[in-house]
Amino acid sequence: MPTESAFLFAGLLFLAAALGYLFAWFGERDRDDEPRAAPVSRDYLKGLHYLVDEDADRALEVFARMAESDEDTLEIHFALGSLFRKRGEVDRAIRIHQNVMARPGLDRLQKGQAQLALAEDYLSAGLLDRAEKLYSQLRDYPEFRERALKRLLGILERTQDWEAAIKTHEELARLTDRRDEVGRLAHYYCELAEQALAAADWPRARQLLRKAAAARPRSVRSLLVRADLAREAGDWRDARKLYRRAADEAPWLISEILPRVARLYQDRDDADGFSRWLDRLLAAHPDAGDDVALAVIADEAVAVPEAMAQLSRFIAADPILAMLVDAASLAQRPADERTAALQRIRGALARLRARGVAYRCRNCGYGSLSLQWQCPGCRQWESLRPEFRLGPDAGG
Numbered sequence: 001m002p003t004e005s006a007f008l009f010a011g012l013l014f015l016a017a018a019l020g021y022l023f024a025w026f027g028e029r030d031r032d033d034e035p036r037a038a039p040v041s042r043d044y045l046k047g048l049h050y051l052v053d054e055d056a057d058r059a060l061e062v063f064a065r066m067a068e069s070d071e072d073t074l075e076i077h078f079a080l081g082s083l084f085r086k087r088g089e090v091d092r093a094i095r096i097h098q099n100v101m102a103r104p105g106l107d108r109l110q111k112g113q114a115q116l117a118l119a120e121d122y123l124s125a126g127l128l129d130r131a132e133k134l135y136s137q138l139r140d141y142p143e144f145r146e147r148a149l150k151r152l153l154g155i156l157e158r159t160q161d162w163e164a165a166i167k168t169h170e171e172l173a174r175l176t177d178r179r180d181e182v183g184r185l186a187h188y189y190c191e192l193a194e195q196a197l198a199a200a201d202w203p204r205a206r207q208l209l210r211k212a213a214a215a216r217p218r219s220v221r222s223l224l225v226r227a228d229l230a231r232e233a234g235d236w237r238d239a240r241k242l243y244r245r246a247a248d249e250a251p252w253l254i255s256e257i258l259p260r261v262a263r264l265y266q267d268r269d270d271a272d273g274f275s276r277w278l279d280r281l282l283a284a285h286p287d288a289g290d291d292v293a294l295a296v297i298a299d300e301a302v303a304v305p306e307a308m309a310q311l312s313r314f315i316a317a318d319p320i321l322a323m324l325v326d327a328a329s330l331a332q333r334p335a336d337e338r339t340a341a342l343q344r345i346r347g348a349l350a351r352l353r354a355r356g357v358a359y360r361c362r363n364c365g366y367g368s369l370s371l372q373w374q375c376p377g378c379r380q381w382e383s384l385r386p387e388f389r390l391g392p393d394a395g396g
């Protein structure tokens, strides 16, 4: 559905095109004794009238007829194509812009404008490869280069072509002096480093992580991948420290980090070591109890008493959960019974969680069961955060 502002924008486009057209019409009449055919301008006014009346269908009908009958009104075609695209009628927009591109005698700028319009149509239609090709060609137009590179970057992120995204990002950075606020470049290097890590190519992973750190020194993601790399490479001391640094840097990642640290200690058969690590973490981050409880629910490896105590507290603090599991009488039971009951509850909550969402985008509300560094809904980076509400996803 087109929004009101899209409609207004399209209306303004038409108004601008109309003024340009009327100006040209009257302007030419001044120079030329032969007046141009008046019906076109009457149609224009009629079309505008419908637009003002918010009768977009009839306005489109009039403008489409004009575009067919008057070969000279290039701007009408652009405005019409753009209006169709904004209304979601991308096929018609594509047809119009393809026709414009096929016209003989276009000057360089008109050709670029038509190419840009067609690229936007393809992007709206989800025809990413076609859009990518056109935006790539538009790099040759200084007028459209920045916009084309930005769109190209968006496409490369969607197709996860990280090598090309790095090159395009560098090209864009040379063109504008705007700072990389969200650390895109570091994310691109981290994506590649994660691939190298999965392929057990540690030297390449290290090299990519150095580049990520150079692009964004405080990138929490590169800290996390560095920790994973240290764990994979058997350097457990470094891994332990790096996980802690990542947790300090971004406490919201604690539910993601804890299962990794639990396994690190589990591999060394050192449950007490994990308890001490967790104690120190909670002393530094007293508000992280819910994150610890979520980690317990998400992964049974996080089962030391300190962690289970956080799960108990989490249940008691949630009115519905507390009622369901009768938290008050659970607290009265002997320790071993309580532990066994908590383990059963943990299993049930894990199944409940698997049916809901574990992360939610702060920008668009997109819900996801796993952590994603770029929101698939709105394409923002680092916008997902843990969701503490359990159960089926009710959206928003």
Ligand SMILES: [Zn+2]
Pocket: 361, 362, 363, 364, 365, 366, 375, 376, 377, 378, 379, 380, 383
């Ligand atoms: Zn989002």
